[in-house]
Amino acid sequence: DTAVSQTPKYLVTQMGNDKSIKCEQNLGHDTMYWYKQDSKKFLKIMFSYNNKELIINETVPNRFSPKSPDKAHLNLHINSLELGDSAVYFCASSPTRLGTQYFGPGTRLTVL
Amino acid sequence: AQSVSQHNHHVILSEAASLELGCNYSYGGTVNLFWYVQYPGQHLQLLLKYFSGDPLVKGIKGFEAEFIKSKFSFNLRKPSVQWSDTAEYFCAVNARVTGGATNKLIFGTGTLLAVQP
Numbered sequence: 001d002t003a004v005s006q007t008p009k010y011l012v013t014q015m016g017n018d019k020s021i022k023c024e025q026n027l028g029h030d031t032m033y034w035y036k037q038d039s040k041k042f043l044k045i046m047f048s049y050n051n052k053e054l055i056i057n058e059t060v061p062n063r064f065s066p067k068s069p070d071k072a073h074l075n076l077h078i079n080s081l082e083l084g085d086s087a088v089y090f091c092a093s094s095p096t097r098l099g100t101q102y103f104g105p106g107t108r109l110t111v112l
Numbered sequence: 113a114q115s116v117s118q119h120n121h122h123v124i125l126s127e128a129a130s131l132e133l134g135c136n137y138s139y140g141g142t143v144n145l146f147w148y149v150q151y152p153g154q155h156l157q158l159l160l161k162y163f164s165g166d167p168l169v170k171g172i173k174g175f176e177a178e179f180i181k182s183k184f185s186f187n188l189r190k191p192s193v194q195w196s197d198t199a200e201y202f203c204a205v206n207a208r209v210t211g212g213a214t215n216k217l218i219f220g221t222g223t224l225l226a227v228q229p
Contacts (some may be wrong), residue, residue, distance in 0.1 A: 042222070054215055103155045104155060
C-alpha cells in the first residue's frame with residue numbers, strides 16, 4: 001500500500017502550458033506539503049495545508065496554485081510553465097503540524 | 113532565518129569504512145531534527161529523527177545521530193558502510209517559533225555518499 005502517492009511520475013511539457021500534479025495520502029494525516037527539488041538537489045518548501053487550510057505559502061510565483069479538496073489530497077496546478085519550473089516536485093504529509101513528514105515518490109517536471 | 117549546513121557535499125568511502133556526516137543548524141530555540149536519505153531515483157526516506165530525550169538516536173539500517181545542543185549539531189554516523197548505502201543524505205530542521213509553531217522543514221544542501229565495493 002502506497003502511503004503518499006503522486007501522479008504523474010514524469011511530466012514533459014512545453015513552455016506556456018498549464019499542468020497539474022496530484023498527491024494523495026492514505027495515512028490519515030492532517031497536514032500536507034509541496035516541496036521543490038532543483039537540479040542541485042536542494043529541497044525547498046512551497047506550500048503546506050493543515051486540514052484543507054493553507055498554513056504555509058513561501059515565496060512562490062502566483063502561477064503555482066495548490067488546492068486541497070479534502071485532507072487526503074493536495075494538488076498543485078501550475079500556469080504558464082517556464083523553463084525554470086523544471087524540477088522534481090515532492091509531496092509530503094505529517095500526522096500533525098510538527099510531526100514527522102513522509103514523502104511521496106516525486107514528480108519530475110521537464111519544461112521544454 | 114533558520115538554516116542548515118552540511119559541510120561535506122561529496123563523500124567517497126570504501127565498504128566497511130566508518131561514516132560521519134556533519135550537520136549544523138542555526139536556530140536558538142527548540143528544534144526537531146531529521147536525517148533523510150534519497151537513494152538514486154527514489155524518494156526521500158526517513159533515516160532517523162530527534163524530538164527530545166536521549167540525544168543519541170538510532171535509526172534504520174545501522175545509522176545513528178547525536179544531537180549536541182551546545183554545538184547546534186546533529187551529525188550522522190554509521191560504523192561500517194555498505195555499497196547499498198550509496199545515496200544522497202539530507203539533514204533537516206523543523207523549528208518552533210515564538211507565538212506558534214511552524215512545520216517548515218528546512219533542508220541542508222545534501223551530501224552525496226558513494227561507497228566503493
